Amino acid sequence: MAPPKPEVVLPLGWECLLSAKFDTWYYHHKESGKSQWVPPEIEEKGDESSSPPLKKAKGGSGDFAAPGPHGGAIHEPSPLEPLRIVAKHPEPSHKSVWFCTELMPNEIIREIYRTERVRDAAGNEHKFRDGVNPAEGMHIYNCVRTNSLTSTLEVGCAMGTSALYICQAMKDGAGGVHVAIDPNQDTQYKSIARANISRAGLDDHFELIRETSYAAMPHLLRNGRKFHLIFIDGWHTFDYTLMDFFFADLLLQVNGLILLDDINHKGVQKCLKYVRTNWPHYEYVADTPAAATMATFRKLSHDKRDWNAHVNF
Structure with missing residues (x-):
């Protein structure tokens, strides 16, 4: 009822x-x-969340609606209910999260955090680095499982902890496939993420693209791929981060989530500030368990900005 x-x-x-x-x-x-x-x-001066009317431009055959950005058409968003953001675990700044086994949904994740070691496909051990902490990982897990997300993308797989959380959430929930982009997986990272996924029994939920994000993401776009959640944790300069966010926006479905990691890096901070000031079609979700180190955005609609829109940041 x-x-x-x-x-x-x-x-x-x-x-x-x-x-x-x-x-x-x-x-x-x-x-x-x-x-x-x-x-x-209700605002006295009207509803500020309303989009301004589409501007008209004069042409040889009469008035016409100016096309949207990237040469695309103006899209009419469908009434999608908002995704749930679960906040049940401590901030990642708390040292205790490294010992909270309730934040570790499978044995491989628990082993990595307990030993601070990872193993490659040949069984050789390496010091654990370049991965999410348990609070960040559980935030990603909850976003995927609570909302029954079945199509996700990741830029920067490294040692595979974020991929482990996402694939485990799919296995525990509605299923699906997680795509990870990492050109250094077989070289710098010695296929450690791939090995961890296999050891956890999550191969059916994992797809690896061994290319740079600037090569792989346009290819996914041309092939019509769409995603419900995109996790950005790649090269941390401002230009690379913004490029990853730009293509993530084109690949993300309306009402989907973009999670931007390592927001305390100066280049990532600059990108975060640009998106928050210049992309009104995204909502910044501030109240999350990982907010100290990871930004969470919800896509409200397709991009409707004018061709010359800019807000100083």
Whole structure:
């Protein structure tokens, strides 16, 4: 039996819809494509979340709607309910997370954090580095499993801890395939991620692309691939991070999530600031268990900015 519909007065353009998955009501703004769990506030000067009307341009055959960015068409977003962001575990700044086995959903993950060692395909041991910590990993796991996400992408696989969390979430939940991009997996990282995935029995949920992100992501785009969640943890200069985010936006479905790791690096910080000030079609989700080191974004709609849009950052 559905819960009673909330009796709230909504701003113009908003509607209250029932989430069949979570058995609760949420609020959707049709024009902007934004969805949220809490009721929107009514502004005296109008609903600020509304998108401005599409500008018209003069042409030889009369008025026409200017095309969207990247040469694409203007998309009408569908009323998607917002994804759940689970916050049940401590911030990664707490040293105790390295000993919280409840943040480690399989034995391979527990072994890596307990011993601080990893093994390659030949069985040789290496010091564990270049991976997420348990709080970050569990945040990713919860995003995937709670929302039954079945198509995910990762830039920068390294030793495979993030991939282990994502693939385990798929195995424990709705299934699916996680795609990891890493040109250094067989060289610098000695196929350690691939070996960890196999040892955990997660091969059916894992696909590895041994290319750079700037080569692999356009190829995925041309092939029509779409993803529900994209985890960015690649080269940390501003230009590479922004490029990864740019292509992630094109590959991500509306209402999908982008998780940007290592936000305390200066180049990544600069990219984070640009996205938060210049990409209104994304919502920054600040209240997450990994917020100190990882930014979480929800895609509200397709990009509707004017061709010359810019906000100083």
